[in-house]
Amino acid sequence: MSAVSPSIQRKEREFLAREELIITHARRLLLEKGFQAWNMEELAGAVQYSKGTLYQHFTSKEDLVLEVATDALKQRADLFERASRFQGRTRERCRAIGFACCEFAANCPEYFHIEMMLKSASFWEKASEARRQAHAFQGARCWRAVNHIIVEAMAVGDLPREPYSAEQATFALVSVTVGSHLMVQEPHLRVQAGITDEMMPVRVNQDMVCDGLKWKPFLNEFDYAETDKRIVKELFPNAVNWHQALGG
Template identity: 40%
Template structure:
């Protein structure tokens, strides 16, 4: 018998609920503290019902990672639609990433836990492929902006695309890691708004690569304001002060 649309919605809602509870458990208790038994107890669903959605604990955790990555990718794709120079559109990706961190503060922390657990070899190929596809689409947007900048002369043809990508990704991921796990460092370095500092650091980095227009030649604060208002007005309002 075919599954009815109503039944499909119920199954999907149940899976989303399981993921929400599992994410909370993962953040509070770590990977070792998350189990199918504890999830069943917390949600009052049987283990059999949970296994209908996730074949193993690894599948469950990989589903959490994919869910976060899909949310981030959706924001990135909207940012990429902004009409502007490649460096401006790259700034849009940065705004999207910042909004994701502000709106889903536990997402990066849970992703870090998942990465440290090295689950890819133990999860199903379907879950692993889905996550890798989302990750690839996110990095492809960044790579395309860099290539476009070289093509139109905003970056010198001698600039290495992988080097620019690596520099940007390590700067962004490093900031997220400090915010998620090493907050005392913010106090020691007297950084009150890490994401504002990240935006400034990215501008310094891109100036160092000679990515035109340089920050001395262009009002990127105005670009930031336009992207926030034209692309992410609702998200900026939800994220609160510091996001627009």
Template identity: 30%
Template sequence: MGPRTVKSEQLQARERELIETALGIMEQEGTSGLTMDKVAARVPYSKGTVYNHFRSREDLLTSICNASMETLVELFTRAIGFQGSTRERLLAVHYAYLLHALLDPTQFMLVISAKTANLIERTSERRLAAHHELEGRLMGPMLELVDEAIAAGELTPAPHLDRRQIVFTNWAGSFGVISLLINSQDQCSAREDLDAGTELFNHVNLLLDGMQWRPMSSDWHYDQTLKRIGAEIFPGESTLIDTP
């Protein structure tokens, strides 16, 4: 190993340290409470050094979002391994997504702001490339699941829907339900009493029934499946979700 490698490793370790610190601040004070000065103050390095790693505050935010997506990849991988039909395994992925959002709503919401034009402009190319690669790693397993389902004869997509569209529509539905309900500590007239878990699985089952991904929900008790997913795949975290 040359010295350059060693140094690069040190740099990566420090970058992880900075991101960890930033996560701590965000947990306590939310996204708007995350400040470059605060990060620098909590770390044995100066502000200049922090800016040596992150071009801007937005660059740091994208990094945090990426870190969050890495843990999500881990959860998705676990979920795909569920023993069951392809539709059950897809439900497990949605379960993982919900769990991820409940475990850290602030990080979950970062995904949206990461799409803002303003944020993209101020983020380094390197970081954006990593972000796109992570999106691919998230979508990949679901694409394979769709292929498996088609091969197994459990799904026969309509001609106007390709595999990417099927994956996207799943993602979008999950994202919409969760993002609208995750912050509902406020008593909104339209959303009071709505539980994120209940509405998420209602939504996904309607979607999958709509595309006739077998077994249809009229032929299978997916409530049981959800209980199994919680118990078998996410035994530690599943207390966050009430399965009906």
């Protein structure tokens, strides 16, 4: 192994630092303006580099936005994995993931909007292969965190193996979560459903699915309020947005 010249190392560092800078500003623009209402020239101005330099880091505007999405998804996966190690019965740990999910949504408000764009094929096509794979990888981590708890719940007998398979159960939880996050963003529906807190419905709907799966202990036979307090205290001591959730 030959030593790498220090100037090469420095360049590498600078390159990575610049990439971070670009991503940070892109995230801000996405949050403030969505996808259309800014262009690469504007971003170049914000980071004090020229357009051409941006394209040394990202193959397209879409590639850059996918990177922002994947960064957020990684945070989500990190939170999920931390939550899945919560001490308690399997359904309590599932609940911890529910909180993690809401914590994430509060931290990364831009995420769900971007994820919507990713559903369109043309977006995906314009991104680089490396970034596509990175995104799939972080998505798989999230899936696995939920799936592991469900498999364990079945193993210890908290969750019946019939009539739903572990995969069906995981799919249901993921679906209701994503669907709830989406619907809660819809101003129309918020009015119709009388929603004020954005996070409550997500966890409420997860509860319904868990009860529907016959995941023990059921909502009405266990003091989940106590669990919730523990989750917040142990997993999210610094978060400030759980007052309503805990009825406090």
